[in-house]
Amino acid sequence: MIKMQNVSKTFDRFKAIENVNLSIQKGSIYGLIGSNGAGKTTLIKLLAGIYLQDQGSVTIEEELVFENLSLKERVFYIPDQPYFLPQYTTKQMAQFYKSIYPTWSDERFQTLVAWFELDMKKRIHTFSKGWQRQAAFILALSAKPDVLILDEPMDGLDPVVRKKVKNLLIQDVADREMTILISSHNLREIEDICDHIGIIHKGNLLIEKELDELKSDVHKVQVAYKDGVPEQLLSKLNVLHTEKRGSVFLCIVRGKEEEIIGQIQKTKPVLLDLLPLTLEEIFIYEMGDIGYAINNIMVE
Numbered sequence: 001m002i003k004m005q006n007v008s009k010t011f012d013r014f015k016a017i018e019n020v021n022l023s024i025q026k027g028s029i030y031g032l033i034g035s036n037g038a039g040k041t042t043l044i045k046l047l048a049g050i051y052l053q054d055q056g057s058v059t060i061e062e063e064l065v066f067e068n069l070s071l072k073e074r075v076f077y078i079p080d081q082p083y084f085l086p087q088y089t090t091k092q093m094a095q096f097y098k099s100i101y102p103t104w105s106d107e108r109f110q111t112l113v114a115w116f117e118l119d120m121k122k123r124i125h126t127f128s129k130g131w132q133r134q135a136a137f138i139l140a141l142s143a144k145p146d147v148l149i150l151d152e153p154m155d156g157l158d159p160v161v162r163k164k165v166k167n168l169l170i171q172d173v174a175d176r177e178m179t180i181l182i183s184s185h186n187l188r189e190i191e192d193i194c195d196h197i198g199i200i201h202k203g204n205l206l207i208e209k210e211l212d213e214l215k216s217d218v219h220k221v222q223v224a225y226k227d228g229v230p231e232q233l234l235s236k237l238n239v240l241h242t243e244k245r246g247s248v249f250l251c252i253v254r255g256k257e258e259e260i261i262g263q264i265q266k267t268k269p270v271l272l273d274l275l276p277l278t279l280e281e282i283f284i285y286e287m288g289d290i291g292y293a294i295n296n297i298m299v300e
């Protein structure tokens with residue numbers, strides 16, 4: 001378990017992180033979402049042991065992270081701009097990481113290089129941005145860390161590579177309970193991979209939620225009636241939002257799916273459809289009061 005307790009970090013009197021409490025279960029994929037400047041990179045650097053907090057504690061499996069070398073051998077961090085030693089090829093970087101990570105696997109490295117069709121003998125700085133990121137993923141996954149920390153990992157990757165990377169990450173979580181923290185300014189980009197989401201805004205963690213819990217609790221229903229919407233429809237349901245689209249009435253409702261359907265069927269609609277909700281919609285409707293912050297995060 002990764003834990004931040006009451007953590008604050010200040011730069012020249014500017015509070016970049018303020019009293020953050022966060023917990024990430026082993027084997028989970030945690031999405032840290034926030035707009036530009038929200039504090040994601042600062043929080044990640046605190047978790048990776050690069051920054052020391054001014055207040056509070058940052059632990060992985062109850063060990064303090066900062067200046068903990070043996071713990072760092074189990075944590076791999078890919079920054080928003082992956083770093084490689086100057087003039088190094090992927091093969092040379094592999095040797096470098098092999099000397100740092102006791103869990104490094106040559107076999108995995110060879111498999112991943114072949115899978116991504118990467119030229120491991122070419123100097124990494126000559127690669128395109130997307131290829132550099134792919135090289136960073138190959139190296140990170142070959143190190144087989146217990147904890148993988150990714151800052152804006154999908155930036156610059158095409159959709160096919162994104163899918164490949166997501167599949168690999170999920171596979172490592174399933175096979176050996178790796179824990180992943182992914183930061184992004186775009187909820188949509190990572191919603192299909194995370195099981196927990198934390199939203200950060202102006203240095204504060206506004207909310208931390210399990211996705212299944214969120215998804216099973218809010219539903220989007222589309223209904224239509226012959227003679228207008230009956231009043232009892234709304235009174236019996238916990239409605240978060242309604243919208244009229246021609247003769248069709250759209251509601252976002254909180255509650256159990258079967259109970260909602262049961263209630264609506266009693267009103268004898270001529271049309272009743274349950275539509276999928278995106279994570280973005282769930283956040284907007286569930287957290288009306290902090291919607292202003294969420295809206296910032298919904299970058300097209």
Ligand SMILES: Nc1ncnc2c1ncn2[C@@H]1O[C@H](COP(=O)(O)OP(=O)(O)OP(=O)(O)O)[C@@H](O)[C@H]1O
Pocket residue numbers: 011012014016034035036037038039040041042043185
């Ligand atoms: N080394 C630093 N010195 C001074 N201020 C900093 C430093 N690092 C971050 N900050 C400030 O802390 C705030 C949070 O920055 P951070 O990089 O953590 O945000 P972010 O959520 O990662 O943003 P982005 O999505 O734009 O990368 C910003 O206002 C930033 O200017």
